[in-house]
Amino acid sequence: MSAGNGNANGDGGFSFPKGPAMPKITTGAKRGSEICHDDSGPTVKATTIDELHSLQKKRSAPTTPINQSGAAAFAAVSEEERQKIQLQSISASLASLTRESGPKVVRGDPAEKKADGSTTPAYAHGQHHSIFSPDLGAVSDSSLKFTHVLYNLSPAELYEQAIKYEKGSFITSNGALATLSGAKTGRAPRDKRVVRDATTEGELWWGKGSPNIEMDEHTFMVNRERAVDYLNSLEKVFVNDQFLNWDPENRIKVRIVSARAYHSLFMHNMCIRPTPEELESFGTPDFTIYNAGQFPCNRYTHYMTSSTSVDLNLSRREMVILGTQYAGEMKKGLFSVMHYLMPKRRILSLHSGCNMGKEGDVALFFGLSGTGKTTLSTDHNRYLIGDDEHCWTETGVSNIEGGCYAKCVDLSREKEPDIWNAIKFGTVLENVVFDEHTREVDYSDKSVTENTRAAYPIEFIPNAKIPCIGPHPKNVILLACDAFGVLPPVSKLNLAQTMYHFISGYTALVAGTEDGIKEPTATFSACFGAAFIMLHPTKYAAMLAEKMKTQGATGWLVNTGWSGGSYGVGNRIKLAYTRKIIDAIHSGSLLKANYKKTEIFGFEIPTEIEGIPSEILDPINSWSDKKAHKETLLKLGGLFKKNFETFANHKIGVDGKLTEEILAAGPIF
Ligand SMILES: Nc1ncnc2c1ncn2[C@@H]1O[C@H](COP(=O)(O)OP(=O)(O)O)[C@@H](O)[C@H]1O
Ligand SMILES: C=C(OP(=O)(O)O)C(=O)O
Ligand SMILES: [Ca+2]
Ligand SMILES: [Mn+2]
Incomplete structure (x- = not known):
């Protein structure tokens, strides 16, 4: 190896050439005496810095005025009570099954200090807490710490979390959040496992040609425990409560517990986003994902053939992800769930894109990855219903998702203007390469992977059909x-x-x-x-x-x-x-x-x-x-x-x- 032109010290090292000294920068030391008197507007309405900062953030998330018809006004759930129920539900999701109850959960960023400098847990929006703490009967050191929950954060909040804490997260010049998914840049179908129990035994497709590689209930619980313990060991976890399926009669409530802001923003974009009112009455989810993707599975665990495991338990309505951070795993995992639940209701689930013409003519686009579902369903002259996952019922079609996941290798503004323009603030850009200074993305650069992706809410496409449903x-x-x-x-x-x-x-x-x-x-x-x-x-x-x-x-x-x-x-x-x-x-x-x-x-x-x-x-x-x-x-x-x-x-x-x-x-x- 050549020594290069480094300035190594010691014998034989270089020393800086003694050239003419750099000109001194004049700082205008006399400035103080030339104070300008004409820019003194009103001063801030705060006397301390903390007070100033507290003025910056206004409380959001209005609560629905509960309009009870008639009596029983006292039956209305108070805001505090509602928050407590919500935290209890999250604590239950995060509960270790070998200990008695869920962890102590609290809303908000652990790093967010209160004005007095203390770190007593507080709500994300700055106001004071309402801690839900389970019985102290739960015996484990892990129950002595809080699990901070960052619940349904907004894209802006998630950007801040990603940029502050996740290596490889940057804002690109178009406003998107560039992230790295780590060692895995695509799905790992060989590492997918499905629990074979008394119910699924007879219901599912097993054996040759089937994607359903079995695992037993016990092994699932081992992996679930591994994921839950990992998540609870963290300072904070992200929780998304969202919906799948635009058909109101067949809507599914999903909860995603994850360790990365990247995952939370991805699912925020890809699932259907609840309104604040819908969130208040969310209740218990129908399906929960535990994404502990940074943490591997234990290869000594039965059925494991690598350090990656994506496990589906239909009876428990849970999915566990270990050893892969590729976000597409979550969206496609939920799609598998829909491929099970929907046919039971005589609804056909489809791996297809879908759009509709001005006359109401609907087209489906089936195809494997990279064949053009997203590209061709995104058509400037037609309404986009969805790019990837749909249901076909007795009355027509509905999109399962609330966003699109476009391949962006070689993306060009000329050929695919709608996708190009959808890549803006709020969009997750996975594994793309950009200029370190201008932060301009080079879509032709495949240095990280060929499978570069953009995940954006469907309304980022100007002619999206909202709600995402259509006729036959x-x-x-x-x-x-x-x-x-x-x-x-x-x-x-x-x-x-x-x-x-x-x-x-x-x-x-x-x-x-x-x-x-x-x-x-x-x-x-x-x-x-x-x-x-x-x-x-x-x-x-x-x-x-x-x-x-x-x-x-x-x-x-x-x-x-x-x-x-x-x-x-x-x-x-x-x-x-x-x-x-x-x-x-x-x-x-x-x-x-x-x-x-x-x-x-x-x-x-x-x-x-x-x-x-x-x-x-x-x-x-x-x-x-x-x-x-x-x-x-x-x-x-x-x-x-x-x-x-x-x-x-x-x-x-x-x-x-x-x-x-x-x-x-x-x-x-
Ligand atoms: N003739 C073509 N038809 C469709 N896509 C094409 C064609 N030629 C090149 N492509 C490219 O192929 C890729 C198709 O990917 P995409 O639409 O994301 O597939 P899918 O959604 O089915 O996974 C895009 O990058 C698109 O630009
Ligand atoms: C997310 C995926 O979908 P597609 O490539 O079909 O867009 C995938 O298959 O990982
Ligand atoms: Ca697909
Ligand atoms: Mn696609």
Whole structure:
């Protein structure tokens, strides 16, 4: 190693050159005698510094005037009583199950000193406390300390917490909060576990192909205890009480207990935000997440294969996160819960984006990660209902979430203006790289990860449809990013083909970013979200088929991937072209186009679409090597066939008729 040009001392070290001395800065020592008399306005209405600071913050969160009809005014819960109930509920959430009761919880930042300098716990908003302290019967040293709870903080408060206490948190020039998620920059599906108990044993999909890797109840409790003890050992924890699902009849109350302001702000953005009134009557959550992501699981614990564990216990309505700070784990964990709860109510949960035209025409966008759900559902000419997770009921669709989670690798203002503009104050920017001085984000920089993300509240998109609900879908668009380059840019599907491709859940992405990797890797993920479904894929497929049939919805397969050859030879289809295709689907013009049938897959492909070079519509035309095209097509067809084998002996719907049709709707050669 070279010594560089450091100023190492000792023998042989450098000494600073003795150049001319720096000019002295004149400080204008005589200033004091030149006092300007014309700027003396009124002085502050405070006599001490503490008083001045106390003037700065006005109390927020108005409480609902309780309008009791008639008598029993005394029955109204006092503010103090309400706060106490809330703290009791949080204490219960944080309770260790091996000790008798929950920890002593108190609201507010432990660092927030009162005016007299004392650190007696106080509420976040500066006013004095109302401490809930459990019985001293709870015997453990941990019960001698307070767990400070930062409850449903605002984005501004969370920014301050993140910047003060979390390494890697910065404000970028667009106002967003840049954060680092740590060692994990994506989900860890192999570390996900689901408790197999008497109930879930028969209800869930287990075994080959299933994402549900079992764990027993006891092991779950071991991990839960680990997470709870970790959280209680901290100075403070963040608690979010929020909702899932814009359909009021099927709304779920969720509580997220986490150690990082980053996680709290992420969920603030991604879940539905309660009004102050809704928060007052929140009560007990339907589901709780314990996010102890900085703390690993113990690898000697049964069922653990790494130091990361994401554990779902449907009976206890709890999820525990250990050993990963990637925030997407929370949102997708809750999505799994919805994939269990909703079908029980005969509601179909969908891993799809959703938007609506001015005429009320709704489209769903299914697809695996990176295929374009967020990009294509965010459409300046349409209302955004949601970018990722929806429910389809007897009356229409509803978004599960209150925010969007966009990939921002190579994001450009020109191509995706609405997402670009949504990245502002309040948005969480994960793992992006920015200029150390100007704090301008470089979206093309993949130094931390390819999977850079922006999480923002849905209302940051100007034409968001609030409330995020809509009528029955008219078009069901299946997105595949085909890096083999053989799927047509758009195909019209009949119902059986839609089901075949929905169950297959295909995409092929390039294997990685390293040089030399030329071979695309095919991924098949049932229902375009095998990592999140809880029941057998055919259950969701049967519901989708039934709904599409009754509503007369049309299925489409759109390739947002390669054209003119596989990855390495061809190019990714231009986003502008894909948008034109999608526009033609929405407007109904594509339905009326002329079609021809492709070989092998039997797709109906349009012969022309306005604004798109016709030759790209049939992939064979854009491949210069026709032999390679045929071979690649057969190769992909073979992968589809092989993947579908596991579904061949499952019946869909009441009679097996649809099953036969679906099997026949795959590639034939
Ligand atoms: N033709 C295309 N259609 C859709 N997305 C495209 C296209 N070409 C490039 N992209 C890029 O691919 C990514 C799609 O990601 P995203 O919409 O976040 O997927 P998802 O929401 O399905 O995970 C975006 O970064 C987008 O800019
Ligand atoms: C958050 C995710 O969703 P998507 O990539 O589909 O947007 C994910 O899969 O981790
Ligand atoms: Ca997704
Ligand atoms: Mn997305």
